[in-house]
Amino acid sequence: MKKELLMGTALVSTLGAASVAEAVTATMSGNHKTGIEFDSPTGGTDTNAQTFDNNFTVSLSETTDGGMTISSSFKVMDETTKVDGDAGFTLAFTDGSKLDVIAAGNASGSHAVSIPSSAGAEGVATTSTNSAQTGLDFATASTNLGVEYHTAADFLADGLSMSFSASTDSGAAATITYRVDSHYAIGATYVTDLGDTALTIGGGYSAAEGSTTGAAVRSETGGFHVGISAVTGDLTVAAGFADGDKAGVNLASADEYNADVTKVGVKYVSGDLTFNVGFASGDAEDKAIGATGGSNDAKDVTSASVSYAVAAGVTALLGYTSMEASDEGSSTDDGSAWYIGANMAF
Numbered sequence: 589m590k591k592e593l594l595m596g597t598a599l600v601s602t603l604g605a606a607s608v609a610e611a612v613t614a615t616m617s618g619n620h621k622t623g624i625e626f627d628s629p630t631g632g633t634d635t636n637a638q639t640f641d642n643n644f645t646v647s648l649s650e651t652t653d654g655g656m657t658i659s660s661s662f663k664v665m666d667e668t669t670k671v672d673g674d675a676g677f678t679l680a681f682t683d684g685s686k687l688d689v690i691a692a693g694n695a696s697g698s699h700a701v702s703i704p705s706s707a708g709a710e711g712v713a714t715t716s717t718n719s720a721q722t723g724l725d726f727a728t729a730s731t732n733l734g735v736e737y738h739t740a741a742d743f744l745a746d747g748l749s750m751s752f753s754a755s756t757d758s759g760a761a762a763t764i765t766y767r768v769d770s771h772y773a774i775g776a777t778y779v780t781d782l783g784d785t786a787l788t789i790g791g792g793y794s795a796a797e798g799s800t801t802g803a804a805v806r807s808e809t810g811g812f813h814v815g816i817s818a819v820t821g822d823l824t825v826a827a828g829f830a831d832g833d834k835a836g837v838n839l840a841s842a843d844e845y846n847a848d849v850t851k852v853g854v855k856y857v858s859g860d861l862t863f864n865v866g867f868a869s870g871d872a873e874d875k876a877i878g879a880t881g882g883s884n885d886a887k888d889v890t891s892a893s894v895s896y897a898v899a900a901g902v903t904a905l906l907g908y909t910s911m912e913a914s915d916e917g918s919s920t921d922d923g924s925a926w927y928i929g930a931n932m933a934f
Contacts, residue, residue, distance in 0.1 A: 611650075616934075618644040623905065623929015625710050630922040639709045639927070655682040676732075684740030688753075692736035695751035696792025697728035699775030701815025703826045704853030705866030706891035708907020708927035718915040719845040719874040720887040726847065727811035727832030729768045729796040731755040747779040751792075762799040766836030766844075766877060768809060771796035786819040798835055803878025807833035807844040815851075822857040835877060845882070847872035860897040866890070883916040893927075903931045 622640040649659035657680040676690025701724070734755025741749050754772045775792030795810035811832015818825050828851045835844035853866035868889045875882035893907035907927040913920060 612648045613650060615647045615649075616645070617647070618642075619931055619933040621709065621929065621931040623709060623927055626926040627710075627712065628924050629712065632923070639929070641709060656680065686738040688736040688738070690734075691732045692730070692734045692753055692755070694725075694728035694730045694771065694773045694792075694794055695736050695753035695775040696773040696794035696813065697725040697775070698736065698738070698751045698753075699777045699790040699792045700725040700728075700813055701788060701790040701817050701826060701828050703815065703817075703828050703851040703866060703868075704824060704855035704864045705851075705868070705889075706893040706907040706909055706927075707862070707864055707895050708891075708893045708905050708909075709929065710891075710907050710909045710925035710927035712889075712909060712911040712913075712921065712923045712925050714887065714911070714913050714921040715915050717874075718885045718887065718913060718921070719843070719847065719872040720870040720885040720913070721830075721847045721849050721872060722851070722868040722870045722887055722889055724813040724815060724828045724830040724849060724851060726830065726849065727809055727813075727834055728773065728792070728794050729798075729809040729834070730771045730773075731758045731768055733758055734771070745778075748776065750774070750776045762801050764800060764802045766798050766800045766805065768796050768798045768836075771809075782818075784820055788817040788819075790815050790817075794832075800836075800877060803876070805835050805844060805877055806879075807835055807846055809834045809836075813849075824855040825853075827852045843874050844877050845872045845874035845885075862895040862897075863893075864895070865892045884914070885916065886912075886914045888912045898930070901933045903933075905929050905931060 620642050622638065624636055625639045626636045628634050644664040645661055647659065647661040649657055651657045659678045661675045676688060676692060679687045679689065730753065734753060736751055736753035739750045743750055752774055755770055757769045760767065771794060773792060773794035777788065777790040779788050791812065791814035793812045797808055798805060811830060813828060813830035815826065815828030829849065831848040833844065833846045847870060849868065849870045851868045856863045870887045872885045873882035874885060889909060889911050891909040893905060896904045898904050905927065910924040912922050
């Protein structure tokens, strides 16, 4: 209770440090993405279905008399998902630094380098017990009772920016299902120019503690990632690697695993056309919480897409993804998928 009261007092005193206008400034943005996905699983039946991703976001902000900007937002996603209102507050200071308060996230994940892959909405489904990962930020857990501080640009050195985050116990009672109690993390991004090439290097480290009423956790959630991206004119080439542990995964929420991910990707822009190609390889060894040993899972995902800018805010998409996967050491869920559709953004 003391930690919650301290956090509440800090938030109220910070927001009340200076007077603000009677009404905040609100802006709206969103997108409507819809298309058809064609799935071809190896050894299964081909299927096709409409896919859609609709988002509507309202962003709120206002600046105090002292120059500090206070902002937040909420999102309406797909009519069946209703409202996503778990965003906290961001306090942007006059020196260029920022502080996220409540649902702040994880500083390590904030600095994961973006690796090009298909811009479509296709994918090949795998069994829920396959713990192999394909994202660099898979080990970046946090709770909503947290903060993240972002330095201003050129922190300590030209082109360097960093983030630091921590969260505390939500106070919920532990159950047989693993839950995250707290975390701390650090992340950094360095940007520089090498002749005609803009180089970005990003990385981070995170460690989280959790609890369960069942067996003791052996692999607490946490790990590191590093990535590099080089942009020369219309060409982007990027690569990244991540390694870490995670507990409470997929539908098997009483499991834990250790995993690593390697990703590479290329993007090329030619007028109204954008070409993406990406490859991700993930391996994991999963087991029940508290158990020894483990079984091997894997995913190798190759994807590509072509995007065409039809008009301002309107993009036609053609995407393709192929996957080779294994679960518990046995090949399963191999296949491919196509996607054709469009995205309208505002």
